[in-house]
Amino acid sequence: RKEVEQDPGPFNVPEGATVAFNCTYSNSASQSFFWYRQDCRKEPKLLMSVYSSGNEDGRFTAQLNRASQYISLLIRDSKLSDSATYLCVVNMFLGAGANNLFFGTGTRLTVIP
Amino acid sequence: DAGVIQSPRHEVTEMGQEVTLRCKPISGHDYLFWYRQTMMRGLELLIYFNNNVPIDDSGMPEDRFSAKMPNASFSTLKIQPSEPRDSAVYFCASSLRSSIGSRSGANVLTFGAGSRLTVL
Numbered sequence: 001r002k003e004v005e006q007d008p009g010p011f012n013v014p015e016g017a018t019v020a021f022n023c024t025y026s027n028s029a030s031q032s033f034f035w036y037r038q039d040c041r042k043e044p045k046l047l048m049s050v051y052s053s054g055n056e057d058g059r060f061t062a063q064l065n066r067a068s069q070y071i072s073l074l075i076r077d078s079k080l081s082d083s084a085t086y087l088c089v090v091n092m093f094l095g096a097g098a099n100n101l102f103f104g105t106g107t108r109l110t111v112i113p
Numbered sequence: 114d115a116g117v118i119q120s121p122r123h124e125v126t127e128m129g130q131e132v133t134l135r136c137k138p139i140s141g142h143d144y145l146f147w148y149r150q151t152m153m154r155g156l157e158l159l160i161y162f163n164n165n166v167p168i169d170d171s172g173m174p175e176d177r178f179s180a181k182m183p184n185a186s187f188s189t190l191k192i193q194p195s196e197p198r199d200s201a202v203y204f205c206a207s208s209l210r211s212s213i214g215s216r217s218g219a220n221v222l223t224f225g226a227g228s229r230l231t232v233l
Contacts, residue, residue: 043204043224044156087156101222105155
């Protein structure tokens with residue numbers, strides 16, 4: 001089982017729609033969570049961190065469900081510029097010196113005019 | 114700050130040739146990571162350095178791959194000899210504080226623009 005799993009999509013939604021992505025993680029000791037955005041042929045960039053209480057940044061809302069071990073990203077009022085791949089990233093403490101940061105393979109979103 | 118700088122941006126080479134990818138991290142960042150990204154496997158961590166010292170190279174596919182960080186502002190990833198299955202985008206990333214080995218780590222990785230490698 002992969003440490004972090006995402007639905008690869010693609011999600012094709014019309015402008016103005018609301019879309020949600022989920023991501024599940026395998027290690028219950030995971031400490032922190034992030035969503036990164038990657039545009040076509042570009043590098044990943046941090047979109048937002050995900051806090052236990054949930055957090056919002058404009059049209060973007062991130063939620064964490066520790067009991068079910070998943071995080072979500074909700075995008076409201078989709079814009080054409082939201083078209084990208086969204087990577088779920090989880091920090092799991094596996095011991096001193098071990099790699100803790102795990103990336104999902106990404107969910108591809110296309111917003112259609 | 115210019116961000117993380119990688120070169121070359123694109124490289125096309127023939128099987129068996131040596132490939133050297135270069136990275137300049139953000140000044141002051143003490144962690145440097147090399148990732149490889151393919152459609153099938155997504156982002157895979159190859160190796161990371163802390164204060165120029167390799168800490169975990171368990172992601173390096175095989176002996177054909179090697180990485181060095183001779184100083185705080187420069188790192189290389191070398192593939193010798195290259196094979197078609199090495200074709201991928203190779204990203205370098207740096208971080209001021211790493212999640213590696215830390216319970217409270219909440220670092221933010223800054224990625225370079227990547228080096229797109231095609232081995233024919």
